[in-house]
Amino acid sequence: xxxxxxxTARPDTGLWNAKIGIWLFLASEVMLFGGLFSAYxxxxxxxxxxxxxxxxxxxxxxxxxTAILIGSSVTVVLAWAALKMRQFxxxxxxxxITILCGVIFLVVKLAYEWPDKFHHFGAYxxxxxxxxxxxxxxxxxxxxxxxxxxxxxxxxxxxxxxLHDPNIHHYEVLLDQxxxxxxxxxxxxPHFWPLPKSEKHAHIDKADVDHAEMFxxxxxxxxxxxxxxxxxxxxxxLGGVIVFVYFWLPIGANLYKRxxxxxxNRVEVAGLFxxxxxxxxxxxxxxxxxx
Amino acid sequence: MDVSTDLVSHQHAGHDxxxxxxxxxxxxxGWWRKYVFSTDHKVIGIQYLITGLxxxxxxxxxxxxxxxxxxxxxxxxxxxxxxxERAVGPGAMPDGKMTPDFYNSLGAMHGxxxxxxxxxxxxxxxxxxxxxxxQIGAPDxxxxxxxMASYWAFFVGGIVMLVSFFVPGGAAKGGWTxxxxxxxxxxxxxxxxxxxxGQTLWLVAFILLITSSLLGAVNFITTIIQLRAKGLTWMxxxxxxxxxxxxxxxxxxxxxxxxxxxxxxxxxxxxxxSFFMPTGxxxxxxxxxxxxxxxxILWQHLFWFLGHPEVYVLIxxxxxxVAEIIANNTRKPLWGxxxxxFAALVLGFLSFIVWAHHMYLTGMGSVVSxxxxxxxxxxxxxxxIILSAFFISLWGGSIRFNTPMLFSTAFLPMFGIGGLTGIPxxxxxxxxxxxxxxxxxxxFHYIVxxxxxxxxxxxxxxxxxxxxxxxxxxxxxxxxxxxSLICMNVIFLPMFFQGxxxxxxxxxxxxxxxxxANEKVWGLSGFEWNVPISTAAWVMGLAQIPxxxxxxxxxxxxxxxxxxxxxxxxxxxxxxxxxxxxNFAVTPVAHRGPYEYSLPGRERDFTMQNExxxxxxxxxxxxxxxxxx
Numbered sequence: 001x002x003x004x005x006x007x008t009a010r011p012d013t014g015l016w017n018a019k020i021g022i023w024l025f026l027a028s029e030v031m032l033f034g035g036l037f038s039a040y041x042x043x044x045x046x047x048x049x050x051x052x053x054x055x056x057x058x059x060x061x062x063x064x065x066t067a068i069l070i071g072s073s074v075t076v077v078l079a080w081a082a083l084k085m086r087q088f089x090x091x092x093x094x095x096x097i098t099i100l101c102g103v104i105f106l107v108v109k110l111a112y113e114w115p116d117k118f119h120h121f122g123a124y125x126x127x128x129x130x131x132x133x134x135x136x137x138x139x140x141x142x143x144x145x146x147x148x149x150x151x152x153x154x155x156x157x158x159x160x161x162x163l164h165d166p167n168i169h170h171y172e173v174l175l176d177q178x179x180x181x182x183x184x185x186x187x188x189x190p191h192f193w194p195l196p197k198s199e200k201h202a203h204i205d206k207a208d209v210d211h212a213e214m215f216x217x218x219x220x221x222x223x224x225x226x227x228x229x230x231x232x233x234x235x236x237x238l239g240g241v242i243v244f245v246y247f248w249l250p251i252g253a254n255l256y257k258r259x260x261x262x263x264x265n266r267v268e269v270a271g272l273f274x275x276x277x278x279x280x281x282x283x284x285x286x287x288x289x290x291x
Numbered sequence: 292m293d294v295s296t297d298l299v300s301h302q303h304a305g306h307d308x309x310x311x312x313x314x315x316x317x318x319x320x321g322w323w324r325k326y327v328f329s330t331d332h333k334v335i336g337i338q339y340l341i342t343g344l345x346x347x348x349x350x351x352x353x354x355x356x357x358x359x360x361x362x363x364x365x366x367x368x369x370x371x372x373x374x375x376e377r378a379v380g381p382g383a384m385p386d387g388k389m390t391p392d393f394y395n396s397l398g399a400m401h402g403x404x405x406x407x408x409x410x411x412x413x414x415x416x417x418x419x420x421x422x423x424x425x426q427i428g429a430p431d432x433x434x435x436x437x438x439m440a441s442y443w444a445f446f447v448g449g450i451v452m453l454v455s456f457f458v459p460g461g462a463a464k465g466g467w468t469x470x471x472x473x474x475x476x477x478x479x480x481x482x483x484x485x486x487x488x489g490q491t492l493w494l495v496a497f498i499l500l501i502t503s504s505l506l507g508a509v510n511f512i513t514t515i516i517q518l519r520a521k522g523l524t525w526m527x528x529x530x531x532x533x534x535x536x537x538x539x540x541x542x543x544x545x546x547x548x549x550x551x552x553x554x555x556x557x558x559x560x561x562x563x564x565s566f567f568m569p570t571g572x573x574x575x576x577x578x579x580x581x582x583x584x585x586x587x588i589l590w591q592h593l594f595w596f597l598g599h600p601e602v603y604v605l606i607x608x609x610x611x612x613v614a615e616i617i618a619n620n621t622r623k624p625l626w627g628x629x630x631x632x633f634a635a636l637v638l639g640f641l642s643f644i645v646w647a648h649h650m651y652l653t654g655m656g657s658v659v660s661x662x663x664x665x666x667x668x669x670x671x672x673x674x675x676i677i678l679s680a681f682f683i684s685l686w687g688g689s690i691r692f693n694t695p696m697l698f699s700t701a702f703l704p705m706f707g708i709g710g711l712t713g714i715p716x717x718x719x720x721x722x723x724x725x726x727x728x729x730x731x732x733x734x735f736h737y738i739v740x741x742x743x744x745x746x747x748x749x750x751x752x753x754x755x756x757x758x759x760x761x762x763x764x765x766x767x768x769x770x771x772x773x774x775s776l777i778c779m780n781v782i783f784l785p786m787f788f789q790g791x792x793x794x795x796x797x798x799x800x801x802x803x804x805x806x807x808a809n810e811k812v813w814g815l816s817g818f819e820w821n822v823p824i825s826t827a828a829w830v831m832g833l834a835q836i837p838x839x840x841x842x843x844x845x846x847x848x849x850x851x852x853x854x855x856x857x858x859x860x861x862x863x864x865x866x867x868x869x870x871x872x873x874n875f876a877v878t879p880v881a882h883r884g885p886y887e888y889s890l891p892g893r894e895r896d897f898t899m900q901n902e903x904x905x906x907x908x909x910x911x912x913x914x915x916x917x918x919x920x
Contacts, residue, residue: 003430004517004518013517017433021433024508024513025505028505031545032548035549035552039555039589039593042586042589043586124582217558217562218562218564221565224564224565228558232554
């Protein structure tokens with residue numbers, strides 16, 4: 001028994017099965033990421049003034065990853081077009097580039113961006129102690145300029161053992177530029193190029209801190225959403241890469257020899273998924289890195 | 292080029308009966324691939340049916356245990372109490388007495404199992420899988436392997452849910468809605484494993500169940516769009532297929548936001564994030580060590596964004612089954628076929644914009660409440676259209692009251708009661724009073740228990756001959772039906788009284804404490820009504836025994852019947868019983884609508900969809916059209 005319309009289009013709908021299947025699947029994916037993005041909106045709107053951080057992510061790296069992903073969306077189309085023209089070697093090259101782009105994206109994300117956050121420290125100061133840390137927060141200056149207050153001191157934690165040892169009563173922090181020079185108008189808004197670390201240290205009493213951690217998901221709702229959405233997106237990138245590798249290996253070549261149109265259709269379907277993954281990133285990038 | 296000719300010959304093979312049966316012998320599958328890891332939609336449908344029915348029985352059993360505690364709070368459960376204590380571990384039933392935690396576990400798991408492991412798998416996956424490809428004249432689903440993956444994801448999800456009963460601390464206790472922040476702080480502590488605890492396993496099981504329903508929904512929709520037989524245009528589809536199509540869209544689009552919410556709740560539980568945890572949360576007098584900044588209401592929104600379309604996922608397949616059986620047993624066309632189709636489509640669309648009527652008590656504000664109140668009232672219109680069309684279909688028919696028809700007929704008033712009692716709940720002001728009382732329990736159980744579950748029973752009796760070639764026993768079918776109908780009403784009708792006496796749905800003592808100063812309805816107070824209700828629940832448990840025996844007995848011993856024992860018109864009855872792998876000996880072609888019963892000029896009172904049009908049919912159509920003008 002054969003299922004009809006696996007490679008040829010049904011005349012009245014003009015589509016073969018998997019093409020409908022993938023669009024339906026993508027509709028469901030839209031709802032999945034839609035749910036997560038609406039959580040982002042909900043939590044951001046609910047955040048108290050100053051509690052939604054800005055400028056903590058590396059914008060140039062994010063821009064590069066955006067370019068890589070968009071580039072891979074182009075190459076996957078070229079790979080599909082090569083198959084349609086029955087140019088298998090070109091297909092191999094373009095598909096290879098696509099896979100490479102996906103891998104670079106993941107490596108940047110998992111080997112650089114995430115670990116960088118896990119080594120960045122932040123301490124939320126208790127509401128009633130903000131005045132004590134005015135020299136690092138610059139809230140008088142911000143108030144004058146009509147900007148949201150600063151409630152968190154960030155930087156490099158010198159005494160990491162303080163995170164776990166209840167006998168250590170303070171954090172020793174090498175400050176980020178924002179907290180080193182908080183009244184400088186340059187620090188009022190985030191910048192494209194990350195500012196260099198300052199030379200300035202701060203001594204923060206644990207008693208003055210509401211909560212303090214490295215930039216892990218539980219640090220605040222911003223990082224919770226950031227890691228959840230980029231994590232889930234990363235799983236999608238990984239899934240796409242695995243499927244592409246599968247088509248790139250001899251399995252693809254064998255299918256090509258048997259039925260080149262079938263391989264082209266499969267690449268088209270996987271490519272549609274890849275465009276979707278790209279599209280999600282195009283939402284992730286401005287929402288987390290820029291806004 | 293040779294590829295396309297190859298494809299043409301392949302398709303040709305599919306259409307040629309001789310080629311087909313010859314090709315069939317080539318790939319005789321082993322027992323495991325044929326009955327366990329099968330890609331055949333009929334086997335998968337039956338797997339879903341049996342697994343789902345077992346879960347329905349299990350979910351009902353949990354409730355029968357709870358009914359003991361509600362009727363006789365604090366008394367030890369005779370006989371089974373000690374057995375349970377040994378089975379589910381210490382702390383659940385010391386001395387056979389149910390602890391509040393165990394009661395909460397039973398309540399949460401009753402709802403979860405009934406809805407997600409019982410009704411949806413049976414109503415959508417089982418009947419949809421078995422019947423839809425046959426009704427549209429297809430050889431199988433478009434993606435048979437994905438279909439198999441869907442069943443196994445469901446199966447593993449079910450196992451994870453069951454395992455959660457036996458982990459330290461017991462199964463999830465947060466209700467089937469798993470409201471945060473309670474569900475985030477529950478099942479944590481010294482005795483609980485960080486991962487193998489009730490609530491976390493509940494979440495993990497849900498990810499599997501959502502995966503399963505996603506795979507199923509994609510498959511159903513693609514199959515209905517792509518594999519309809521030649522001539523089977525959209526307006527010739529049986530209403531059951533339409534109902535399954537709308538249901539598939541609801542599952543496809545409503546479940547993912549819940550999956551998002553579940554991922555976030557998992558993060559909250561395992562990663563200590565604060566998606567749903569508000570700033571300044573205090574538990575047992577101590578501030579919780581979290582960042583805060585989250586929103587418990589966000590969970591409710593995401594949950595009910597699934598939760599309400601889910602209600603229509605539960606009812607639409609039931610309506611589809613009832614439509615088929617009513618047309619078949621009144622021996623006349625279904626009244627208002629087009630209205631039914633459009634009503635189902637409107638119902639599906641509107642079900643996405645009514646969810647927050649579950650949340651009037653959260654203080655969303657009067658504007659938002661007014662919006663959801665309005666959409667909720669509007670959605671009752673298509674429901675009323677569907678129900679009315681069914682009632683009108685009965686009018687003037689010479690009805691055959693066989694077992695499927697008895698269950699289908701009972702569906703109508705039962706669903707009607709459930710639907711109409713929902714209208715007061717749609718009103719913000721009335722709901723503030725009735726919210727979370729037994730009134731709500733009675734309302735939605737009238738829809739899903741004597742509503743959907745009766746429709747499911749009707750479907751089992753109706754399509755059993757197609758699956759096995761034998762009919763279930765009529766006498767024992769009636770012995771199953773009448774006590775079930777009576778018990779359903781003895782169980783759920785008094786719950787309206789209890790609710791209006793403001794008895795809360797989650798009280799562990801059945802309202803005993805609240806009973807002290809209360810008025811009586813028909814001689815019994817709200818608390819005292821628990822005894823007849825519970826008794827009826829247990830009797831209804833007994834009433835399912837004839838069904839179980841009848842089901843298994845009839846597989847081997849039931850009365851042998853031909854391919855179309857109900858003299859029905861739709862295409863599934865044109866296939867052999869049971870249909871072989873690939874379904875049809877000759878690929879059917881549809882020539883007419885789905886319900887051409889009692890067509891004038893025909894010697895039989897049913898004309899199947901694949902029977903070619905004759906001159907007498909044209910005359911009959913012309914006469915019918917003239918009568919309309």
